[in-house]
Amino acid sequence: MTLGNKTALFGRQQPGGTVSIESMHITTGDRWWVSSTTTGAVDAADAGRSPDVPFATLDYAISQVTASVGDIIYVMPAHAEDVDGAAALNFDVAGIKVVGLGRGDLRPIFSLSAEASTVQFDADDLWIENLIFEGTFTNGTTVGLDIKTGCDDLMIKNCVIRGGAITTELLVGVTIEATNNRITFDGCEFYEHAGDATVAVISEGAFTDLRFLRCTWIGTWATAILDLDHTAVTTQALYMEDCTMVSHGAADGLMITLADTTVAQFLRVSTFGNQSAVIPLAAADDGASLGIQCFGTDAFETSGIVWPHDATAWTT
């Protein structure tokens, strides 16, 4: 028998003489700090190891971490970062976690400030938590979050994806390229205005095990909130649970599009629309879909009814 130690907490001296106590119970990877509002913040090799001398940008911090050892980047309250070009913020190191600190609008905000600006995801095993991605470009940003092929096991948790105003929308909130597996949106909020946005999330090809859990959509998207019908996926494709979807503009589109043979399950997905008599998932799209306790309403002053609209009784 080996005598172990009694702790998951380890002390480490940092550059500048500070000592940090690190809980290995959370991860054995390194921790890094980012803040644009801290005096002394700098994108330099020796920075980023404590909240007193953080990195100035998340994009630089990502370049300093080690892939797939469990590194965590903490983005401090009130951090603001301008994303002014395509992939100007690029999550391209595998196996890292990025955690925003703060609540309300103190959460770190990433402003997409050009028509072609994107936040790019380009690595496996990413965990992104508690960040706000916001359009700030007049006439709208074409794509907000651009998830490239090769982003298996991506978790986007408790993030907000929104337009800053009716004229500064994310026209497409999230684009997902083909053949990504196990992408999860958990606790995310998607907000748009009654402007020109077309979809909240769109897939460009096949996907498997895409999950939306506890998410909220409120806005107007002209094509669909979830536009997932590019390709049929006849193995497990989509699972949605405890989601609320509101589309309330005059030009709102469908809630969900799917290929008719795409395998999907919906559990407690509630939809609030005002397109007269348009079912949240069209009958032509639900050939491999199953729903439980999903209610939708399509006209003001009405209560929701169950969708899909058919049910079969048990006989055995």
Added chain:
Amino acid sequence: MDHATKTSHFSRKQPGGMFAIEDQGTSTGDRFFVGSTVTAAADSVGAGRNPELPFATLEYAIGQTTADQGDIIYVMPAHVEDVATAGGLDIDKAGISIIGLGWGDIRPKIQISATDATVSVDADDLWIENLIFEGTIDTGVVIGVDVKTGCDDLTFKSCVFRGTTTAMELLIAVNIAATNDRITFDGCEFIEHVGTASAAIVTEGAFTNMVVKNCYFNGTWSAATLDLDAAAVTTQALYVADCSMTSHGAADGIVFTLDDTTVAQFMRVNTFCVEDDQLPLATADSGASLGVECYGTDAYGTHGILWPTVAAAW
């Protein structure tokens, strides 16, 4: 009046001079570290005490712990361990916790690489958290995790049990020998393909107070997702809550089997299947079962209806 300490943190100097702060509020047991990808990792006495010199294998680490004093083994991100024989990983030290670190596919992986290979679980009071158990042999693994008799108070928390491809399935993901009490699966995922897997969980005999909660099952199991009818348990046997269970292959079986007299409760258990008109728990098996807010659907393009089918007025 004596004054107690205001902290649960205590300090200890480690081999090599590393200074550690000890959180006794989490456990007063020892902590060990395992990481196959760390350059200095070694299965030797003197290693395993910190993340920079961890043990190389979980199997060795288990042998270094002390039973029943609250020891915790942390398995580091991206750790991979091959299990090539029956009991090739044997979790046989009572009262320890094994906690995987990481997320996505950098969670520690226990890869079961031979048809007869198993992860053996063989002690009371075990806590196993955030590990991925996956089959990697193209003929399929007969049993992935083999829970022996004498595993009372076992908890699997936030673990994944899966085959890596249609060919490389865990034919039975978890097999539970008879007379175990208080086994809990909490927040676990069972994922299989449209292959030849037969069951996610099988019991070989009687059990009491098994709890399956917050779990997600998605795959095709030809016998049943939970195949629990080997013995009748007329005292409290099974509680299933807040689970989502999908079985969508052409050869999918029933969701649950139970002996008709086994006492069970189901709460918010939602089943998504494509077997025409087949109840998740057959009427012939539900004689001592109670359900609350359980819905199931058995055909594409339909919404779920309640099961069991009969309700009684107050």
